[in-house]
Amino acid sequence: MLTDSTLVDVKGLQRRTLGLLVGTQIVGGLGVASGVSVGALLAASLAGPWAAGIAGSCAVVGAAVIAIPATRLMRTGGRRPGLVFAYTLGSLGALLVVLAVQLSSVPLLFFGTLLFGGSSAANLQSRYAAVDLAVADRRARHLSMVVWATTVGAVLGPNLAPLTDRFLPEYAGPYLFSSLAFALAAVLIVVLLRPDPLLTAASLASSGAASSEAASSAIASSGVASSGVAAGAGAGAGAGAGAGSASASGERAIWRQAARTIRDSVGARTGVAAVAVGHVVMVGVMSMTPVHIGEYVHDHGDLLRVVGLVISIHITGMYALSPVMGLLADRFGRRPVILGGVGLLVLACVLAGTAGANTWLLSAGLALLGLGWSATMVAGSTLLSESVPLERRASVQGLSDVIMGVAGASAGALSGVVVDFFGYPVLCLLAGVAVVPLVARVLR
Numbered sequence: 001m002l003t004d005s006t007l008v009d010v011k012g013l014q015r016r017t018l019g020l021l022v023g024t025q026i027v028g029g030l031g032v033a034s035g036v037s038v039g040a041l042l043a044a045s046l047a048g049p050w051a052a053g054i055a056g057s058c059a060v061v062g063a064a065v066i067a068i069p070a071t072r073l074m075r076t077g078g079r080r081p082g083l084v085f086a087y088t089l090g091s092l093g094a095l096l097v098v099l100a101v102q103l104s105s106v107p108l109l110f111f112g113t114l115l116f117g118g119s120s121a122a123n124l125q126s127r128y129a130a131v132d133l134a135v136a137d138r139r140a141r142h143l144s145m146v147v148w149a150t151t152v153g154a155v156l157g158p159n160l161a162p163l164t165d166r167f168l169p170e171y172a173g174p175y176l177f178s179s180l181a182f183a184l185a186a187v188l189i190v191v192l193l194r195p196d197p198l199l200t201a202a203s204l205a206s207s208g209a210a211s212s213e214a215a216s217s218a219i220a221s222s223g224v225a226s227s228g229v230a231a232g233a234g235a236g237a238g239a240g241a242g243a244g245s246a247s248a249s250g251e252r253a254i255w256r257q258a259a260r261t262i263r264d265s266v267g268a269r270t271g272v273a274a275v276a277v278g279h280v281v282m283v284g285v286m287s288m289t290p291v292h293i294g295e296y297v298h299d300h301g302d303l304l305r306v307v308g309l310v311i312s313i314h315i316t317g318m319y320a321l322s323p324v325m326g327l328l329a330d331r332f333g334r335r336p337v338i339l340g341g342v343g344l345l346v347l348a349c350v351l352a353g354t355a356g357a358n359t360w361l362l363s364a365g366l367a368l369l370g371l372g373w374s375a376t377m378v379a380g381s382t383l384l385s386e387s388v389p390l391e392r393r394a395s396v397q398g399l400s401d402v403i404m405g406v407a408g409a410s411a412g413a414l415s416g417v418v419v420d421f422f423g424y425p426v427l428c429l430l431a432g433v434a435v436v437p438l439v440a441r442v443l444r
Contacts, residue, residue, distance in 0.1 A: 010204070014133040017197045018142060021126050022149035024185045028087065028123045029153025031181030033315055034174040035094060035116060040290040041307065042097075042171035043113075047106050053416015056287035057409040058110045062093065062117020063124065064405020070121055071398025072251070078196030079129045080189055083122050087186035090119025094179035101172040116175075119182050121401065123150060128397045131385050132197040137330060140382040144326025147378060151319035153181075156312075198394060205390050258395040267334075267387030270441055272400045274338045274380030276407040277438040281345045281431045282373040284411035285352055286314060289366060291416075292424040296357040306359060313363045317370025325378040334383040335442050341375025342435045342442075344368050353428030365428075376438075 036059070043055035066086050074082035093115025100109035127146045134142040262268040290307045297303045329337045345368075352365030381400075388396045411431075418427045 010133055010200075013195065013197065013200065014142070017133065017193070018130055018145060020188065020192050021130055021146045024083075024188050025123060025126060025146055025149035026153040027181050027185045027188070028119055028126075029150035029315075029319075030156060031090070031094070031153070031178035031185070032119050032123060032150075033153060033156075033311070034181070035097070035178040036311070038171045038174050038290075038304070038307070039113065040287060041294065041303070042101065043106075043109060044291055044294070045171065046104060046109060048420075051106060051109075051416070052291050053287065053413050053419070055110060055113050056283065056415070057412035058113040059117040059120065060283055060405050060409035060412050062089075062114040063120040064117075064402045064409065065114070066118040066121045067125065067398050067401040067405065070118075070125060071394055071401075074125070074198060074398070075254070075394045078199040079125070079132070080193045080196050083125060083129070083189045083193070084186045086118040086122035086125065087182045087189065088118070089115045090117070090122065091179045091182035091186065093118060094175045094182065097175040098172045098179070101170070101175075112175075116178070117405075119178070121405075122182075122185070124401055124404075125397070127381060128385060128393075129197055131382070132201040136386070139386060140326040140329040140334075140378060141323065142326075143382055143385075144322040144324075144329075144378045147322040147326075147374065148319050151316060151322075201390065254395055255399060258392060258399040261388050261392050261396050262384075262399065265387045267383050268396065270335065270338070271380045271382075271384030271387060272403055273438050273441045274341070274376045275384070275400060276404045277435055278341060278345065278373045278376030278380065279404045279408040280411040280434055281349070282318075282369055283408040284415045284431045284434075285349065285369055285428055286311075286366065287412045288415045288419045288424060288427060289314075289352070289362070291419060293359070293362070295424075310359065310363050310366055314366035314370045317367040318374050319370070321371060322374045322378055325375050326382070329379040329382055334379040337375050337379035338383075338442055339439070341372045341379065342439055344372030344375060345435055346372075346432050348372055349428040349432035353425040353432075 039055055039059065040052035043051040066089055070082040070086045072082075073085055093112045096112030097109060097116060098112075100106075100112055127143050130142045130146040131139050262272055289310060293306055293310065294303055297306050325337060325341075328340075348365045348368035348371075350365075351368065352362055355362035355365055381397075384400055385393060385397065411434075415427055418430065
C-alpha cells in the first residue's frame with residue numbers, strides 16, 4: 001500500500017517538492033533539448049523533409065499518448081509512479097533512436113521518437129505537481145518556477161549536440177545522452193519525491209472535509225489508501241475512479257467525466273484552449289526551423305552549431321521568463337497574460353517568416369515564439385488547475401495534455417508537408433492565423 005502522512009509540514013513539503021522538481025526539470029530538459037535539436041535533421045537525412053515533420057509529430061503524439069497511462073498511475077498512486085513511468089519510456093525511446101541510426105531504419109526512428117515523447121510528458125506533468133500543495137495566490141508562480149527550471153538544461157542541451165555527436169554515428173550521440181538524462185531523472189523521482197504531493201493534497205482535503213462534518217470523524221494519520229486521489233477526495237471522483245482494478249468501462253467513464261468537467265467550466269475550457277493553441281503554433285514553427293536553417297547552412301558542423309544556437313535561444317524564451325509570466329498571471333489575471341502571449345506568438349511568426357537566411361532575425365523570432373508559448377502555457381495551466389475540483393484535477397490535467405499533444409502533433413505533421421510544398425514563410429503565416437480561435441475564446 002502506498003501511504004503518505006497527513007501530519008506533514010505543508011510549507012516545508014512544498015519547498016522540498018519544488019526543489020526536487022526544479023532539479024529533475026534541469027536534467028530532463030537537458031535530455032529533451034539534446035534530442036530535439038537534431039531530431040528533424042536526423043529524420044530529414046534518412047528520408048527527406050517530410051520525415052522531419054513526421055518525426056516531430058511522433059514525439060508530440062508520444063507525449064500525448066503516454067500522458068494517458070501516466071495520468072492513470074497518478075490518479076491511483078500519486079505523481080511519483082506516473083512521472084517515473086513517463087521518464088522511463090523516454091529513456092527507452094532515445095535508445096531506440098540510436099539503434100535506428102545504426103540500422104538506417106525510418107520506422108524504428110518513428111517508434112523510438114514516439115517513446116521519446118514520454119520525457120516531454122513527464123516534464124509537462126511535473127508543472128502540475130508544483131500546484132498540488134501551493135496556496136492560491138502563489139499557484140502560477142510555483143508552476144512557473146518548475147517551467148523555468150527547464151531553462152538550464154534546455155539551453156545547454158542543443159549546444160552539447162556537437163560534442164556528443166562525435167562519439168557515435170551522425171546524430172546518434174545526442175540521443176544516447178538523452179537516454180542517460182531521463183534515466184537519472186526517473187531515479188531522482190523514485191528516491192526523493194516522498195511524501196507524494198498529490199496524495200498528500202488529497203488526504204488533507206479529505207481530512208478537512210471530515211472535520212467540517214463532525215469533529216469526531218477522525219482521519220487515520222498514517223496515510224491515504226492506495227486508491228490515491230480518487231479515494232482521498234471522496235466519492236466525487238466518479239464512477240470507475242477506484243484503484244488499479246478499475247475496469248475498462250470505469251476508465252472510460254473517468255475520461256468522460258474529465259471531458260464533462262472541462263466542458264462545464266468556462267475557465268477550464270479557456271485554459272485548455274490556451275495551452276493547446278500555444279503548443280500548436282510553437283511546435284509547427286519550431287519543428288521545421290532546423291530544416292529551414294539547413295537550406296542555407298550546408299556544412300554539417302556549422303549546421304549543428306547554428307541550429308544549437310537558434311534552438312537554445314528559442315528554448316530560453318520558452319522557459320527563462322516563465323516566473324515573470326507566473327507573477328503577471330497572479331497579479332493581473334490569467335486571461336490578460338494569455339492575450340499577451342497570443343500577441344507574442346503572432347509577432348514571432350512575422351519575424352521568423354520574413355527572416356530568410358538572416359540567422360539573428362530568425363533567432364529573434366524563435367525567442368518571441370518561446371515567450372508566447374510560456375505565457376499561454378503558464379497562465380492557461382494555472383487557469384485550468386484552479387477551475388476544476390481537486391478530486392478530478394489529475395484526470396482533467398491529463399486530458400488537457402492529451403489534447404495539447406494531439407493538436408501539436410497535427411501541427412508538426414502538417415508543417416513538414418507545408419514546408420515541402422510551399423516553404424517556411426507560408427508555414428509561419430498559417431501558424432499566426434491559428435491563434436484567432438483562442439482570441440475569440442478569451443474575449444467571449
